[in-house]
Amino acid sequence: MRRWLGSSVVSVVPLLGLAHQEEATRVLVAYHSETGNTEKLARAVAEGASRVNNVTVTLRAVGEASVTEILTADGILLGAPVQWAGLSSEAKRFLDRVAQTLVDAKALSREGRTGGAFVTGGAPSSGKELARLTILSAFLNMRFIVLGGVAADGFGTLGPQATTGPDDPGLSEAELDEARRSGERFARLTQSFRRALATR
Numbered sequence: 267m268r269r270w271l272g273s274s275v276v277s278v279v280p281l282l283g284l285a286h287q288e289e290a291t292r293v294l295v296a297y298h299s300e301t302g303n304t305e306k307l308a309r310a311v312a313e314g315a316s317r318v319n320n321v322t323v324t325l326r327a328v329g330e331a332s333v334t335e336i337l338t339a340d341g342i343l344l345g346a347p348v349q350w351a352g353l354s355s356e357a358k359r360f361l362d363r364v365a366q367t368l369v370d371a372k373a374l375s376r377e378g379r380t381g382g383a384f385v386t387g388g389a390p391s392s393g394k395e396l397a398r399l400t401i402l403s404a405f406l407n408m409r410f411i412v413l414g415g416v417a418a419d420g421f422g423t424l425g426p427q428a429t430t431g432p433d434d435p436g437l438s439e440a441e442l443d444e445a446r447r448s449g450e451r452f453a454r455l456t457q458s459f460r461r462a463l464a465t466r
Contacts, residue, residue, distance in 0.1 A: 288464075290322045291457040294335050295449070297345035298328045298356040303386045303430040303437060308345045310442040311384055311426060314449025315343075321453045328360035336367045341380035341456035342410070343425075343449070344401050348385055351393030353400045361404045374409060378463040380456040381405030382413045383424060384445060388431030398424040413455055415448030423448070 293315050297308035305327075312325040324335055328344075336342070342364065346357030368374045383401035387394045402412045402424065415423040418440065426445040428437045 290320050291340045291460050292338055293321055293323045293341045293453050293456060294331060294339040295323060295325045295343045296328050296331050296360055298354050300347060304345050304347050306437050307384055307386055307426060307428050307445050310445035311343055311449035314446030315453035317450045318453040318457060321457060328356055333367050336364055337371055337373060340460050341452060343382040343452060345384040346397060348387035348393045348397045351396060353397045365408055368408060378459045379410045380413050380459060381410035382452050384426040386428045386430050390429050394427045395424060411459060413452050416451055417444060
């Protein structure tokens with residue numbers, strides 16, 4: 267059973283047999299949004315991730331994610347609008363904060379965290395690839411396992427994306443569906459890595 271609590275998506279574990287249940291996998295979906303488009307994409311990503319049993323998904327604007335949410339996340343997905351062919355400064359500050367949080371907590375050596383990216387941009391290209399690669403490379407430097415998305419044809423991607431400029435305003439159902447599929451894949455694989463490491 268799953269439900270929304272405020273701005274968070276959570277999976278609720280039944281109380282029966284709780285003592286035998288593994289601890290829920292935690293996924294943090296953080297985003298920076300100026301027009302609301304990246305937030306919509308983030309909500310679709312979070313919706314997909316919440317489809318996986320025993321996964322708790324927290325949805326936060328980058329400025330609202332707490333230190334505890336960053337430290338306890340088994341996986342972090344970051345979404346941003348593309349600005350001048352690159353990552354928005356607010357999203358970059360979030361990555362800096364994640365790194366500093368892990369350094370301060372002496373938690374950089376923890377293995378198994380996953381990271382992912384999603385973006386929106388005004389034109390079909392406009393730097394979406396560079397923005398996603400910037401996010402993914404930052405996560406790699408923080409020792410995250412980087413996970414990509416999945417397109418409708420089954421091929422892998424750098425993560426969900428949407429074109430939202432005047433010639434293609436808003437988000438299409440196809441773009442939202444890709445975000446849901448990618449969010450579900452991210453949560454499922456994050457859970458798999460967590461389980462595998464727990465048995466080592």
